[in-house]
Amino acid sequence: MENIRKRIEQIIKDQSLIYCVLSNARKKDIENYNKVTIRPILVKGEYIYQFTYNYPKKVTHENIKEDAMINKTVTLFEEQFKQGQIYTKDADVQILISKKLKVKILEKPPTKKSINLEHNRKKNHMIPENEVNPFLIRLGVMNEDGKVLAQKYDKFRQINRFLEMVADVVPHLEKKTEKINIIDFGCGKSYLTFALYHYFVDILKLHVNIIGLDLKKDVVNHCNEISKDLGYEDLKFMIGDIEHFTGADKVDMVVTLHACDMATDAAFVKAIEWDADIILSVPCCQHELFDQIHNSLMNPMEKHGIIKERMSALITDSIRANILEIMGYTTQILEFIDLEHTPKNLLIRAIKTNKKNQEVVEEYRKFKEFWGVNPYFENALGEKLKKRLL
Ligand SMILES: C[S@@+](CC[C@H](N)C(=O)[O-])C[C@H]1O[C@@H](n2cnc3c(N)ncnc32)[C@H](O)[C@@H]1O
Structure with a gap:
């Protein structure tokens, strides 16, 4: 050597x-x-x-x-x-x-x-710096000269990181002959929803329909105004709760970023019902299993509230990825952005491959039993999941 x-x-x-x-x-x-x-x-x-x-x-x-x-x-x-x-x-x-x-x-x-x-680092961004970009100006990320505002630099990096992850899965969508239907559940102020639209339409020149859904009426109205001003004809925002959403029949890609607690599971259930090709999710506020998890072997971890909280978030997301695998998705857990910017930094990327894998069913059973949990995601899927667990 x-x-x-x-x-x-x-x-x-x-x-x-x-x-x-x-x-x-x-x-x-x-x-x-x-x-x-x-x-x-x-x-x-x-x-x-x-x-x-x-x-x-x-x-x-x-x-x-x-x-x-x-x-x-x-x-x-x-x-x-x-x-x-x-x-x-x-x-x-x-x-x-x-x-x-x-x-x-x-x-x-x-x-x-x-x-x-240095030049290369800038060019590597999916959306370059120092280039005037109407949607980023409208959202207050850049000024009229294309300069990213210092206080919005983390957001700018987050947008670019997100688009890199989207870029990796685009080949799974390009075979679509009709418009690609995308929904962003819990879109909030919608920086990433606008970024998605810009990426698919302005950069890739693909036909898409994007819906952003959120509970907050004022935020949704504001996003619709911006979309109209930008001439983003196929980007609409709707008010509603993910679990009860009925505004689409066919969705190819489901995005849900930082939707709180079980809202993430509700988004997964919808994606599975639509047989969506791609799911991208950054879960947050994983409280559901905190009071359920218990295994005396894990006492050294469980007895410290902060450790239990982190462990419970990791268990929740592992269960989510495991169920998605059982439902025919190939899943990856990726680091979304540096931990120093947000602790909610894991992104679940799931691609529908319909691979049958009995091992993950076994893993799921044992894991659930080990922790003594009964996840909402399993119950919300009902018969659909039960059939696969047989
Ligand atoms: C932390 S913000 C994230 C916004 C955006 N996705 C992002 O990552 O920048 C979470 C958003 O999810 C919305 N939300 C939470 N639960 C929801 C539900 N059940 N249905 C629809 N929206 C929901 C909230 O109103 C909020 O705007």
Whole structure:
């Protein structure tokens, strides 16, 4: 491995790394990442390396400083990956490691263009900064010159992060020949609903119908006004409760971001009834199971209110993902935005694949029994879920 270390040291010293992919994993199971990508980013003039770990069911990120980056990468080769493709300004470097840990390093002329990192970071946004964007101006995120307001920068990042997650699932919707029907349950002030519309219509040039639903009349009226002003013909807002919503017959994608407590489950039930292809949800205020969960083995955690609260939120979301899997969705739990901005940072992304998986049924039964819970989501689905649990 010494030759790998030396080559990486050289690349880091020259600051020539563009992008790196580590693949061909040795341990191929759910616990281990099967691919890691590394890209440099410039933070306040300092080179930082962003590692993205791709697990079968989740993606995590880690920012690592230059000095630690080399050891980290070499360890990844030693412990998990047999192959690496490193794109630098000077060469495309391929690393191959045999079963007997023999290392081969192949070099070819560079195929990727070097990048201005700061510039690139801005361009990487789905909605660029410093470009006049009518919906962001109207919502008070940017000024008339296209500058994002300092106090709205977190919102701007959240919008972009959300659109990145949407972009990943668009291929599952593009086969639709008619308009794509999308509903945003609990849309609130609707920054993300407007962003969705802008992304599908202005950027992707797709035909969509988007409905935002919320309990709050004043908010809904205000959003309808903005939509009209912007000429967003196929974006409408309605007043109503998710559970009793009857305003659509066919919905392809259901979004529900920070809808409180069981409103998230009500949104899932609707999505399942419509056989929606995609569900994107950031749950919050998961209070339902707090008073139900109990297992004496977990006393060390249960006896501390704050730990129990977090544990109960995680149990709730695990159960939700598990039920969605039983109902034929492939689910991933992703980090929505950095924990430092909001503790409600898990996004459940579910894609209808109709994969039958008896294992998840078993998992569900045992998990429920372990915690002694009776979730609203299961009861609200009624017969639909019961049939699958048989
Ligand atoms: C925290 S805000 C989130 C707004 C937006 N989705 C976002 O993430 O920026 C939650 C919204 O969900 C709405 N809400 C909560 N329960 C609801 C229900 N049962 N039916 C419709 N809307 C609901 C609330 O009125 C509120 O506007």
